[in-house]
Amino acid sequence: MEEILRRTWAEIDLDALANNFREVRAAASPKAQICCVIKADGYGHGALRVAREFQELGAGWFAVSNLEEALQLRRGGIEKPILVLGFTPAEEAGTLARESISQCLYSADYAQALSRCAQKAGVQVHVHVKIDTGMGRLGFAFQDINRDEGTIQEVKAACTLPGLIPQGIFSHFASADEGTEGDLFTMRQYGCFKEITEALQRAGLAFQVRHCANSAALFDYPLSHLDLVRAGVVLYGLSPSGQLRAQPRLMPALSLRSVVSHVKTIRPGATVSYGREFTAEREMRIATVPVGYADGYPRGLARGGAYVLIHGQPCPVVGRICMDQLMADVSELEHVEIGHRVTLIGRDGDREITASQVAKWENTINYEVVCALSKRVPRVYMKGGKVDSIYNQLLN
Numbered sequence: 243m244e245e246i247l248r249r250t251w252a253e254i255d256l257d258a259l260a261n262n263f264r265e266v267r268a269a270a271s272p273k274a275q276i277c278c279v280i281k282a283d284g285y286g287h288g289a290l291r292v293a294r295e296f297q298e299l300g301a302g303w304f305a306v307s308n309l310e311e312a313l314q315l316r317r318g319g320i321e322k323p324i325l326v327l328g329f330t331p332a333e334e335a336g337t338l339a340r341e342s343i344s345q346c347l348y349s350a351d352y353a354q355a356l357s358r359c360a361q362k363a364g365v366q367v368h369v370h371v372k373i374d375t376g377m378g379r380l381g382f383a384f385q386d387i388n389r390d391e392g393t394i395q396e397v398k399a400a401c402t403l404p405g406l407i408p409q410g411i412f413s414h415f416a417s418a419d420e421g422t423e424g425d426l427f428t429m430r431q432y433g434c435f436k437e438i439t440e441a442l443q444r445a446g447l448a449f450q451v452r453h454c455a456n457s458a459a460l461f462d463y464p465l466s467h468l469d470l471v472r473a474g475v476v477l478y479g480l481s482p483s484g485q486l487r488a489q490p491r492l493m494p495a496l497s498l499r500s501v502v503s504h505v506k507t508i509r510p511g512a513t514v515s516y517g518r519e520f521t522a523e524r525e526m527r528i529a530t531v532p533v534g535y536a537d538g539y540p541r542g543l544a545r546g547g548a549y550v551l552i553h554g555q556p557c558p559v560v561g562r563i564c565m566d567q568l569m570a571d572v573s574e575l576e577h578v579e580i581g582h583r584v585t586l587i588g589r590d591g592d593r594e595i596t597a598s599q600v601a602k603w604e605n606t607i608n609y610e611v612v613c614a615l616s617k618r619v620p621r622v623y624m625k626g627g628k629v630d631s632i633y634n635q636l637l638n
Contacts, residue, residue: 249500249501249533250498250499250532250533250537251498252286252287252496252615252620252621253497253622253623253624254291254292254621254623254624255495255496255624255625256295256630257493257624257626258493259287259295259296259477259479260295260299261479262479262492262493262495263276263296263300263301263477264299265490266476266477267300269488270460270467271467271471273469274455274468274470275303275451275469276300276301276302276471277302277304277453277470277471277472277473278296278304278473278477279305280293280304280306280311280315281305281307281474282307282613283311284478285474285477285478285480286613286614286615287495287612288623288633289306289311289315290314291623291631292478293320294319294320297320297322301322302322302470303323303324303325303470304324305325305327306324306325306327307326308330309330309334309343311326312324312326313341313343323342324343324344325343325345325410326344326345326346328380330345332352332355332356332359333359334359335356335360335363335365335367336363338365339360339363339367344367344369344370345368345369346369347370347372347400347401347406348371348374348382349380349381350396350400353369353406354400354403356369356405356406357403359405360405361404365405366406367407368407368409370410370412371397371401371449373411373434373435374413375431375432375454376416376430376434377413377414377416377431382400384434384437385434387434394442395445397438398442398446408447408449409449409450410449410451410453411442411449411451412452412454413434415428415455415459418459418463418482419458419482420483420485421483421487423485428463431454432466435454439452451470452468453469455471455472456472456482457473457474457475457476458486459471460472460476461476461487461489462488475609478494478495478496478612480492480494480597480598480608481608494588494597496588497585497587497588498533498539498615499584499586500531500533500586501532501580501582501583502530502572502578502580502581502582503530503532503567504529504530504580505527505528505529505530505578506528506530507526507527507528508522508528510523510525514528514560514569515562515563515569520561526573527572527575528570529552529569529578530568530569531550531567531568533567533586534568535564536565536566536616536618537616537619538611538619539568539586540563542563543600543604544559544561544568546602548603549570550568550585550595551584551585551586551593552583552584552585553590553591554592554593555574555575555593557570557571557572558571570584586600587600597611617635618636620633620634
């Protein structure tokens with residue numbers, strides 16, 4: 243740990259990532275490739291390092307949100323196919339082709355624009371057609387077999403435009419993580435996707451790769467695995483929801499650590515932090531910790547009952563969380579001094595604070611908690627209990 247300043251850092255357990263990848267591989271159909279979703283800086287875990295790990299473990303594809311994320315992987319040595327799930331300006335057709343990056347194709351207008359730019363650049367772009375079966379974001383609308391029959395010809399016309407190579411077709415489930423409550427709509431979406439892919443095949447348009455299974459569907463809807471499954475949050479050891487029927491044996495990969503920077507005694511009636519929302523009713527010892535909302539530890543957590551772990555013991559956060567610091571009540575601990583480790587997410591002794599617990603305090607989801615970690619938090623990669631590598635975006 244001498245390679246970083248011991249202020250606040252995230253530890254990423256590469257052995258946990260490997261365990262989670264194996265869980266995904268075991269759950270997926272043997273015929274389905276694994277597509278690792280690495281968007282949002284690998285859900286806050288550091289996209290390039292985790293992509294390298296998953297590539298070594300046998301990932302067949304990677305998926306990202308945008309072109310910049312795809313280029314980060316390519317320039318970092320990732321050789322496997324990469325799919326951009328979202329919008330890329332059509333003017334970047336040349337970049338997509340040169341870097342062998344596949345692009346989501348989601349409307350007739352976008353298809354025409356991408357085709358024009360591809361022809362102008364003298365290239366051909368691999369595309370995956372996005373079908374909106376009920377998510378309501380991007381995609382050619384096909385949510386009702388009778389009503390949206392015209393979409394079949396619309397997709398076929400888009401895929402025959404010059405400069406575009408139709409490689410894949412996909413959709414995204416809206417409620418696959420809702421257990422039995424999501425069954426009806428998920429199967430309706432899958433039925434629509436199956437119908438349009440078969441109709442396109444009858445019309446002479448076949449695709450190499452068909453995919454619609456996200457993290458939740460990967461475990462609860464094996465029928466939807468097709469040619470490829472898109473594993474996202476589960477790779478990082480986080481469950482899409484507590485309603486999954488087939489809960490995998492995941493290992494959370496990320497821990498968030500900091501240190502005690504100051505310890506003081508306050509008297510009854512003293513207030514703590516902005517707005518003076520916390521008033522001491524008795525004499526207390528307060529530890530200051532150099533982590534705040536600019537690091538990705540949200541300002542409102544104290545109101546939700548947040549605590550941190552010091553020496554394996556829970557210490558309540560008191561007062562508003564600041565941009566760069568928070569305060570915790572350490573009155574119950576026998577000995578606390580500057581430099582002692584503080585755990586905000588992760589295990590310390592017999593106790594653990596999960597990202598899902600932090601999400602509950604904030605009234606959000608575990609995805610947001612890990613994705614919110616800022617670039618000023620170094621990522622320290624652990625393997626076999628030892629430091630494997632460190633990624634510090636401010637110093638590197």
